[in-house]
Each structure stands twice: as C-alpha cells, then as structure tokens.
Amino acid sequence: MKETTITKPLGTTVHLHRYRLRRLEPSQFFLFGAGLVVLFLTICAIAPQWVAPYAPTMIDPTNLLQPPSASHLFGTDYFGRDVFTLVVYGSRDSLLIGLASVVVGGVLGGVLGAISGYVGGLVDLIIMRFIEVLMTIPGILLALAIAAALGPSTLNIILAIASGTIPRYARVMRSSILTVKHRSYVLASRSIGSSEFRIFWRHVLPNSTAPFLVMATIGIGTSILTGSGLSFLGLGVIKEIPDWGTVLSQGRGYLTVAWWVCTFPGLAIALFVLSVNVIGDRIRDVLDPKKSNGSFTGGS
C-alpha cells in the first residue's frame, strides 16, 4: 500500500501542517457551496416573500403546466402556481422539522444508549429490548400512527419523526460505548480510584461520540427526508402552502407531460440535505478531539 505514511508519529509538525492545509482546499470549496445553499434556503424559510416572485397561493388558470421560462423559472404546476415560489415557501417546514426532530430524537436515543451500554446487565437488557420493540415498527408507520394519534400539526410530525429515530441513536451510542469501556485507559482510570461517573464522563463518553455525531449529522438530512416522504405519501400536515414533498407528490400525476413539477422540489430537498450533510461532516471533524489534535485520519 502506498499510503503507509498516514500514521507517521506525531512530532513531524511541519509535515502535519502542510498536509492539513492541502487537505482542506477542495473540501472548503464544497463547504462554501453548501454554506451558500443552506444560507439561501434559511433566508427562504425565514422571509420567503423576499425571494419568491409570486404569491404561493396565486392560481393562474391561463398558465397551467408551463415549462420553465424567464417568467416562471421552474415552470408552473397543474393549478398554474409558480413552482419556484412553491419551492421557496416550502423550505420553512422542512428546515424546522429536520432540526427539531434531530434534537428530540438524538437526546432521548443518546441517553438511552449510553446508559444501556455503560451500565450493562439487566438495565441494558431492558433498554435494548424496548429499543428493539420500537425498531421493529417501520419508521413510517410509527411516525404516522403517532401523528394520527396526536393530530396533524408540525410539532406532532416532529415528535413522530423523532420517536422513529431514537433506536438508531441509542444503538450506535451503545455499540461504541461497548467497544470503549474495555479499553486499557478506562481500566487505568478505574484502578486509580476514579468514580464511575468520572470514568464515564471523562473517558468513555468523549471517546464514544464520533459515530454518534455522524449519526446526528446524517439525522438532520434523514429527518427532512422522512418528513417530505410522509408528505409525499399524503400523510403530512395539510396546509394552504404545501411543503416540498406535497408539491412533488401532486406533480407525480403529470410526470410524462411536466417533468419540472416533480424535479425541482426534489432537487431542493436533495440539495438542502446534501449541504447539511457536507456541513455536518465538517462539524464532526472539528468536534472530534482525535481529529483536531492533528491526526491525519480525520474524515474530510
């Protein structure tokens, strides 16, 4: 293998510095692009009236299913609504749903997984069986059942999506804690009389967070995907201003005659999720102490 140099001993700081600078160039370019996309869509979510050329509810019967043109950048849909305007206005719910459900699901799942992995024994058995029960129910069913039980609203969709994500955070957290808690530095800390809490908080947890952070990163994207998927299936919140998934779902019927109605809202979802993931990857590299210490192994 040519790349045996990646585990050069520390101390070769000159090389290290040069290596890191060179490494960052292409990823910074992507990071910049991703930042722009997220910034733009955040502005769209906060103040869509600044960006959108038309009103989202404006129906124009003379302009049904028009292909993209100068006056309608993304074309018009079956009701004669401007698709670009719909995409701009649709960003609000997606952003909110994505972020909020990661926070709720990540906190609950992370805590459960950490307790389960570290304490072990009967506690582990009970928590993991509960997690498995939760997991065996397909996420869409769980989200829908909860949303239906609580009534359709944005908050309930968030709770519904979050509850489906608890198992994956819990399991990833547990499995990395399991591999860390038998390491020698944990044994060393225990042998000098550290309290269990200290061992967990200072040694086990910091060394177990990397896979969990990757999961949470991906989680923002997947939550947006789940939310728009629910809307696509016609199970989301019904509003006067539709979200991306609903626009796309409505355009499906005209796929053969009007590709643009499906394509652009989907592109918005994909671009946004992609950008969030690129930024999330960067955040992971910065947050992970092992990588910011100058190790060469940071996943850029």
Place this chain on the structure above:
Amino acid sequence: MTGTIATRLLTSLLVVIGSSMLVFVIMFVLPGDPVLQMLDGNATTPEAIEQMRQQLGLDQPFYVQFMQYFLQLLQGDFGASRIDSTPVLPKILAHVPATLALTAVSAAVSVLVGTILGVLSAIHRNGIIDLTARFVGLFGISMPTFWTGILLLLLFSIHLGLFPIAGSDGWKTLVLPGITLGLVGAGFIVRMVRNTMLEVISEPFIVTLRSKGLTERVVMYKHALRNALIPALTMMGVMVGELLSGTVVVETVFARQGIGRILADAIMSKDMPVVQGVVFFTAIIYVLVNLLVDVSYSFVDPRIRRSQ
C-alpha cells in the same frame, strides 16, 4: 455461545410480542371510530352500529381485546380485513414476496457497494476511489427515494423504455426500485465503514502490526477491517429496518404490490387487523436479522464474546 443464542432467541420472542402490543396500543388510542369507518358514511341506526361493535368485539375493554387478538395470533389467525373482509394472513403472504425481493436486492446493493467502497476509500485515502466513495456516500444519503425513483423512471422507463414503469412481476421490475433503495443503504454504509476504518487505522495496534513486518494486506484486511466492522454491523442491522420502511415509499413510486403498500393503505383506513398483521411480519423479519447481527458481533470481536 449456545446459551447466549438461546437467551437472545427467547428475548427476541419477547420483542415480537412487545411490538405487536405496542402497535395494538397505538392503534387503540388513534382517534376515529373503526366501526363508523367501516360503514363509510352509510346511514344506519345506532342499534345496528352497536350490534356491529359487539360482533367485532370492539365493545370489550382493552385487555380483553388484546388477549383475544393475541390468542388468535398464537393459533396463526390474523383476523380479517375490516374493509373488504378478506383474511389477513393470505393477503400478507401474497404481498410478502414482492417486498422481500425488493429488500433483499436493495440490501445486497447496499452491503456490496457500501462495504467495498468504504474499505477501499479508507485505504486509498484521498485517491480517486476515495472521492467516488465520498460522492456515493453523500448522494446516497441525501437524495429522497421518491425523487430518485421518479428520476430513474423518467430516464429509464419513460424516455429509454428499458424497464417497466410499474408492477411487481419479473426481475425487470426489481432493477429500478432495487437501485433506488439500495443507493440509500450504500450511502449510509460507505460513510460508516470509511469513518471507522480510518479511526481504526490510526490506532497504535496497527503501528505495532506494521512494525512486526506484516504486509499491508494482512494489516488492513485481517486486523483493521475486523475492528472497523462492529459499528458497520450495527448499521446493517438498523439498515434492514430502514429498508423495510423505505419499501413503503418505493412501492408507492413504482406501484409495486408489496406489504409496504397495503400497510400505508391500511393505516389510512384504520384497518387494524391488516396493520397488525403487517407489523407482526416485519417485526419477525427484523428481529431475525438483528439476532444474526448480534451473534456475528461475537465472531468479529472476541472482547465482546469474552464479556458475555
């Protein structure tokens, strides 16, 4: 080892029971009266509604309904659909092959593409394979399945006419849905494998192995890969659940007659026996796969085997 597997089998059984219980509770607290839904707005007397409720046993308290349901389940009786009165079990069994085929194909695509790309990209860091792998990883996890599915349909079915637009007969109907769903899984696995592989490569024991004079091939594929597989294995267990859920959307896009489709329909019409039947089935599939994953942990990592 046998003892461990036996314990896991037992607890798995409890998990299946638990999940059917959870679904029963969720469906029980859902708003909407199933009897009124069955009548579908047809005018009838309150007495007739009450009689129907009694017939279905819906006037009984929760625990009676649950015990009844559970006892029937143990006898292999899944009940009948409340919408069209067809028995649930044959209905599910008729739709299971389409979904299983889709899940299997997409799982194969995910694991093959994901693991191979992930390992190669970590070993040849910053090379062309690495760039490709990161691209596949990012796109896989970022594209909504209903969108990729629609784009693939537009290109390969509508414009090129290579694959059928809808249906679930024959291998040709499996290609596009399999790729659609498989790409998502591949994206997740590539990232996970690459990350853990890179983390493992930086550990001191790899330096030790190299300094012992082992070839890179042995260091990477025998030692590094095995240590990187634990989080990746967990991921694959989770993946099956994701794939099974994903079939709901993909089956809608490609109009495949699988259990994902009947599940979505059943939820909308509050057809409880069908929902419970489908969930029970997915639960069994899911638990079995995760049992395999848990057992394989011990083979990959002797530390876990010893701590048991």
